[in-house]
Amino acid sequence: MKKYVCKVCGYVYDEAVGVLDEEIQPGTKWEDVPDDFVCPVCAASKTEFELLGETEPPVEALPKAATLNIKGLSAGEISAICSSLAKACEKQRLMAEMEAFNELADYFKSKINVEQDKTLEDAAKMLADDLLNGFSTANSAAKQEADRGAQRSLVWSEKVSVIMKTLLDRFVKGGETLGDSRIYVCDICGFIYVGNARPEICPVCKVPGFKMYQVEKR
Amino acid sequence: MPAYRNIRLCGKDCMCLYVCPTGATNTEDSIIDASKCISGCMACVTACPSGAISMIPDTYPAEQPKADSVVAAQRALGLSKVLQWCIASVVAASSDNATTRQFATAIAKSNLRMAEDILREAGYMLPQSDEVHKLLETLENAAPDFPKDAINLLIKLNSMSR
Numbered sequence: 001m002k003k004y005v006c007k008v009c010g011y012v013y014d015e016a017v018g019v020l021d022e023e024i025q026p027g028t029k030w031e032d033v034p035d036d037f038v039c040p041v042c043a044a045s046k047t048e049f050e051l052l053g054e055t056e057p058p059v060e061a062l063p064k065a066a067t068l069n070i071k072g073l074s075a076g077e078i079s080a081i082c083s084s085l086a087k088a089c090e091k092q093r094l095m096a097e098m099e100a101f102n103e104l105a106d107y108f109k110s111k112i113n114v115e116q117d118k119t120l121e122d123a124a125k126m127l128a129d130d131l132l133n134g135f136s137t138a139n140s141a142a143k144q145e146a147d148r149g150a151q152r153s154l155v156w157s158e159k160v161s162v163i164m165k166t167l168l169d170r171f172v173k174g175g176e177t178l179g180d181s182r183i184y185v186c187d188i189c190g191f192i193y194v195g196n197a198r199p200e201i202c203p204v205c206k207v208p209g210f211k212m213y214q215v216e217k218r
Numbered sequence: 219m220p221a222y223r224n225i226r227l228c229g230k231d232c233m234c235l236y237v238c239p240t241g242a243t244n245t246e247d248s249i250i251d252a253s254k255c256i257s258g259c260m261a262c263v264t265a266c267p268s269g270a271i272s273m274i275p276d277t278y279p280a281e282q283p284k285a286d287s288v289v290a291a292q293r294a295l296g297l298s299k300v301l302q303w304c305i306a307s308v309v310a311a312s313s314d315n316a317t318t319r320q321f322a323t324a325i326a327k328s329n330l331r332m333a334e335d336i337l338r339e340a341g342y343m344l345p346q347s348d349e350v351h352k353l354l355e356t357l358e359n360a361a362p363d364f365p366k367d368a369i370n371l372l373i374k375l376n377s378m379s380r
Binding site: 073074076077078079080081083084085087088089092093094096097099100101103104107112114115116118119120122123126127129130134135137138140141142144145147149150152153154156157160161164167168171183185186187188189190191192210213215216217218 | 220222226274275282284285287288290291292293294295296297298299300301302303304305306308309312316317318319320321322323324325327328329330331332333334335336337338339340342343344345350353357364365367368369371372375
């Protein structure tokens with residue numbers, strides 16, 4: 001009997017145990033688990049599971065030329081940096097500084113060159129490229145430099161991206177297939193949960209569920 | 219270095235009220251009165267059985283250095299998340315379908331959270347850090363129609379704690 005682990009939240013499917021709530025009997029081989037099976041904890045699709053015990057591929061060395069291209073920051077990036085620093089000030093109880101960073105974040109947000117004709121399909125394509133290229137480049141760099149902070153951010157955002165891709169692909173393909181499910185977004189890591197009840201903790205960053213906010217239909 | 223109470227952890231054990239020499243912890247809104255709090259006293263922090271009180275530091279060490287390769291890769295990925303945030307925000311604001319607006323709002327929020335976190339790890343974690351100082355100074359020079367007061371306040375904070 002084998003075990004398969006969800007790459008997003010770490011839930012383990014044990015063939016010997018099955019998932020009784022989902023009517024998957026003990027002894028059900030992974031191949032025989034239905035393709036529309038989703039992780040009982042985080043709703044990741046079956047393709048996001050891997051055999052437990054399989055090792056990660058070795059880190060590939062990066063060509064130096066590809067890594068040393070530090071360009072200027074755009075308005076959108078500065079806005080995101082400032083809204084993140086506003087939260088840092090809030091944690092330090094520097095409330096006036098928090099407001100100042102939020103003011104800067106809003107200012108730069110208003111300076112973003114908005115492309116009106118882009119659709120969620122375009123976002124889905126960029127996301128696919130992140131998962132194919134962006135994360136592997138960033139992961140290699142972070143591992144090479146033993147930068148645990150960067151690695152942490154990448155582990156979280158890659159998991160969030162995987163789930164987002166599943167949701168976006170489903171949405172782009174089938175239109176409104178979310179039904180009447182509620183949508184929650186983790187305020188710490190951005191994990192999107194589609195379901196009926198707020199999770200007790202975020203399956204990705206493990207923050208208590210009260211930091212996952214429901215997105216209302218308006 | 220004043221004390222701060224996390225209201226989500228506070229079990230109303232009241233030990234902080236008993237040990238505080240100035241009554242700073244006894245407030246109707248649960249926020250410790252910084253004007254009465256004796257900086258660095260720690261009495262409430264050690265007495266609290268719920269671990270709900272901590273000290274807010276006055277100074278911070280230098281931020282951990284970032285390698286150029288990490289900065290470049292984090293920025294590239296961060297930029298992608300920023301662009302997806304923008305696309306989803308436009309859809310969330312302009313779609314005539316309520317479900318699409320709801321879904322796009324979630325996608326936008328999620329992308330902004332990821333962008334913030336990824337870019338934070340490109341050397342912008344601490345408001346008092348050198349990188350943030352450099353960034354603030356560039357911003358000041360670059361934009362004439364800028365919220366000046368905000369930037370001045372932040373540069374002051376940044377210089378004071380270095």
